[in-house]
Amino acid sequence: MSTIQTSLPRGVAISEPSAWVRLKTNRNVIALWFMLPAAAFLILFLAYPLGLGVWMSFTDEKIGRSGVFVGVENYEWLWDDSIFWLSVFNTLLYTIVASAIKFAIGLYLALLLNRHMPFKAMIRAIVLIPFIVPTVLSAIAFWWIYDSQFSIISWSLIKLGLITQNINFLGDTSWARASVIIANIWRGVPFVAITLLAGLQTVSPSLYEAATLDGATSWQRFRFITYPLLTPIIAVVMTFSVLFTFTDFQLIWALTRGGPVNATHLMATLSYQRGIISGRLGEGAAIATAMIPFLAAAIAISWFGMQRRKWQQGSDQ
Amino acid sequence: MTDTTLHAKAPTTAGSDESEGMSYLESLPRRLVTLYLPLFIILVVLLFPFYWMGLTSIKPDEQLIDMEKYNPFWVVHPTFKHISKLLFETQYPRWLWNTMYVAVGATTLSIFASVLAAYAIVRLRFKGADTVGVLIFFAYLVPPSILFIPLASVIQAYGLFDSPLSLILVYPTLLIPFSTWLLMGYFKTIPFELEECALIDGASRWQILVKIVVPLAVPGLISAFIFSFTLCWNEFIYALTFLQSTPNKTVPVAIVNEFVDGDIYKWGSLMAGALVGSLPLVILYAFFVEHYVSAMTGAVKE
Numbered sequence: 001m002s003t004i005q006t007s008l009p010r011g012v013a014i015s016e017p018s019a020w021v022r023l024k025t026n027r028n029v030i031a032l033w034f035m036l037p038a039a040a041f042l043i044l045f046l047a048y049p050l051g052l053g054v055w056m057s058f059t060d061e062k063i064g065r066s067g068v069f070v071g072v073e074n075y076e077w078l079w080d081d082s083i084f085w086l087s088v089f090n091t092l093l094y095t096i097v098a099s100a101i102k103f104a105i106g107l108y109l110a111l112l113l114n115r116h117m118p119f120k121a122m123i124r125a126i127v128l129i130p131f132i133v134p135t136v137l138s139a140i141a142f143w144w145i146y147d148s149q150f151s152i153i154s155w156s157l158i159k160l161g162l163i164t165q166n167i168n169f170l171g172d173t174s175w176a177r178a179s180v181i182i183a184n185i186w187r188g189v190p191f192v193a194i195t196l197l198a199g200l201q202t203v204s205p206s207l208y209e210a211a212t213l214d215g216a217t218s219w220q221r222f223r224f225i226t227y228p229l230l231t232p233i234i235a236v237v238m239t240f241s242v243l244f245t246f247t248d249f250q251l252i253w254a255l256t257r258g259g260p261v262n263a264t265h266l267m268a269t270l271s272y273q274r275g276i277i278s279g280r281l282g283e284g285a286a287i288a289t290a291m292i293p294f295l296a297a298a299i300a301i302s303w304f305g306m307q308r309r310k311w312q313q314g315s316d317q
Numbered sequence: 318m319t320d321t322t323l324h325a326k327a328p329t330t331a332g333s334d335e336s337e338g339m340s341y342l343e344s345l346p347r348r349l350v351t352l353y354l355p356l357f358i359i360l361v362v363l364l365f366p367f368y369w370m371g372l373t374s375i376k377p378d379e380q381l382i383d384m385e386k387y388n389p390f391w392v393v394h395p396t397f398k399h400i401s402k403l404l405f406e407t408q409y410p411r412w413l414w415n416t417m418y419v420a421v422g423a424t425t426l427s428i429f430a431s432v433l434a435a436y437a438i439v440r441l442r443f444k445g446a447d448t449v450g451v452l453i454f455f456a457y458l459v460p461p462s463i464l465f466i467p468l469a470s471v472i473q474a475y476g477l478f479d480s481p482l483s484l485i486l487v488y489p490t491l492l493i494p495f496s497t498w499l500l501m502g503y504f505k506t507i508p509f510e511l512e513e514c515a516l517i518d519g520a521s522r523w524q525i526l527v528k529i530v531v532p533l534a535v536p537g538l539i540s541a542f543i544f545s546f547t548l549c550w551n552e553f554i555y556a557l558t559f560l561q562s563t564p565n566k567t568v569p570v571a572i573v574n575e576f577v578d579g580d581i582y583k584w585g586s587l588m589a590g591a592l593v594g595s596l597p598l599v600i601l602y603a604f605f606v607e608h609y610v611s612a613m614t615g616a617v618k619e
Contacts, residue, residue: 027441027442027443028443028444030437030441030443030522031437031441031443031446032443034433034434034436034437034441034522035433035434035437035438035449036433037426037429037430037433037434038430038431038433038434038453038493038497039434041426041427041430041486041489041490041493042453042456042490042493042494044471045468045471045486045487045489045490046456046459046464046490047456048471049464049467049468049471050459050463050464050467052467052470052471053463053464053466053467056466056467056470061470105359108355109356109359112352112355112356112359113356115352117352117353117356121606123356123360124610125602125603125606126360126363126364127359127360127363128602128606128609128610129363129364129367129599129602130363130366132547132595132598132599132602132609133367133595133598133599134550134551134553134568134569134594134595134598135551135553135569136551136553136569136570136572136573137568137569137572137590137591137592137594137595138366138367138591138595140572140573140587140588140590140591141366141367141369141370141588141591142366144369144370144373144584144587144588145366145369147584149382150381150382150384150389150584152369152389152390155384155389186362186363186366189359189363190363191613194610194613194614195613195614198610198614243458243460244460247460247461247462247463248462249461249462249553249554250553250554250569253553253554253557253573254573267462268462268463268554271462271463271466272465272554272557272558275465275466276465276466276469276558281466281469281470284466285466285467288462288463288464288465288466289463291462291463292463295458295459295460295463298458299455299458
């Protein structure tokens with residue numbers, strides 16, 4: 001110690017850092033600078049528009065004309081609008097049916113992929129391809145597959161003798177709904193499967209071996225080992241899946257644009273139709289704002305799932 | 318710690334992956350029925366649209382509409398007419414360039430902002446860091462479908478309407494929450510003793526970030542980059558709303574709006590357009606499968 005002290009020149013005391021230096025090294029101040037770019041983007045183009053959207057839903061703004069406050073008129077108008085309620089119904093139908101089937105097939109596919117087989121890595125990589133390719137581009141392929149005259153599905157079914165004439169996939173209301181749901185499932189299954197597979201891989205195989213020795217059937221192994229250990233990740237994955245299905249726009253727009261006779265209009269597509277194409281920004285914003293309660297519910301569920309997961313992990317650490 | 322290392326390299330951590338488990342107990346016919354057959358069917362369904370896309374884009378027109386004389390599942394005299402028409406008679410290269418420009422620009426901006434934000438949240442532990450982390454997670458859950466109308470008027474007000482620059486500025490709102498969340502997980506795995514050493518040696522926070530943290534988090538950066546790039550390429554509703562003139566459009570928007578002319582022979586070039594627009598992503602994905610998967614699962618598991 002003393003050697004160090006003597007090596008210092010005499011009279012040079014270690015001075016108190018100046019206010020500027022303290023400011024420069026204050027972690028809160030540094031953090032402010034570090035957060036600035038991200039915060040700027042998120043506030044300018046996310047938080048502000050979110051608030052602006054709610055405000056616009058209370059005005060009669062149109063494209064090229066600023067609006068005045070009209071209270072809940074837009075909502076009253078929508079309340080009596082059967083097309084709006086049809087779009088709510090379609091959205092719920094689309095979300096519930098597509099999410100349920102995506103979950104079932106996704107979980108099944110994840111269980112298959114988790115088994116031992118040759119070329120496992122390659123097969124897993126291939127499974128994810130529908131998720132990589134831009135939705136609109138694969139939707140265009142589905143558009144062609146669903147073509148009213150040259151559909152390959154109709155052709156195959158006719159050749160197999162199951163039907164006698166072409167199915168009008170996107171022209172008939174029920175078929176159109178089924179068709180967009182199938183296309184959505186096709187695109188969503190890889191996401192569900194690969195994320196659940198990542199969860200499955202954390203389940204130790206010795207649990208299954210122990211259960212088998214105790215005489216458990218394969219259903220019991222799934223029900224009492226796989227499912228409980230997978231519940232938290234299922235909660236998160238399905239919340240994301242529901243969220244993205246509920247707010248889907250591009251698949252519908254590329255395939256049907258809401259037709260035939262509004263049978264496939266989702267709230268997002270109706271909002272675009274009214275807000276941008278017809279130019280009634282206020283009304284479109286009101287439809288978009290009406291989606292927020294549903295999203296809040298989905299987020300609450302996701303939050304609950306994550307908390308539960310943290311609790312589970314805390315207990316085994 | 319276990320959580321973050323898990324998602325950093327999910328495929329290798331699981332014991333079940335390398336060990337055979339109990340699969341040796343199964344007989345081959347049983348495996349055939351319970352594993353290979355269903356897997357094969359699912360794979361065929363998942364890949365068929367791409368086969369169909371590729372096949373249509375090289376099929377001569379007369380074979381496309383004559384399904385009696387030619388078997389529609391195959392092509393007799395493949396042609397590159399559709400693809401060359403796409404590349405030389407339409408503005409497709411321009412659209413491809415726009416998409417690339419927007420995706421690279423928005424991704425670079427987002428990664429820059431996300432690295433700084435994630436580092437601040439994880440390592441500077443400033444006042445309210447946890448709250449900011451939660452807010453960013455919420456931002457991830459706000460979908461474009463409820464923002465495009467107000468954003469259109471914001472973009473109009475800034476005078477950026479019909480400019481690809483508007484997309485470069487808006488896409489980071491989709492990418493920053495995701496990348497920040499992902500990078501936070503990676504940064505947590507870097508031992509902070511390294512940073513303490515650097516601090517004692519007199520390094521500033523910026524130097525620590527650039528010289529220590531970022532080089533150690535390269536796999537995470539690649540994951541974030543690939544995933545963000547894919548999201549940009551895939552984005553549709555903002556591009557549809559903000560871009561009006563034909564030469565400024567991105568591939569997904571142009572495909573939907575510019576090729577729909579009621580022509581019965583449009584299918585060949587339409588499918589060629591979809592195929593060419595998908596290829597860059599599929600190639601990128603083929604090189605970085607592991608990173609992509611870890612990005613996807615990481616964002617969900619975090």
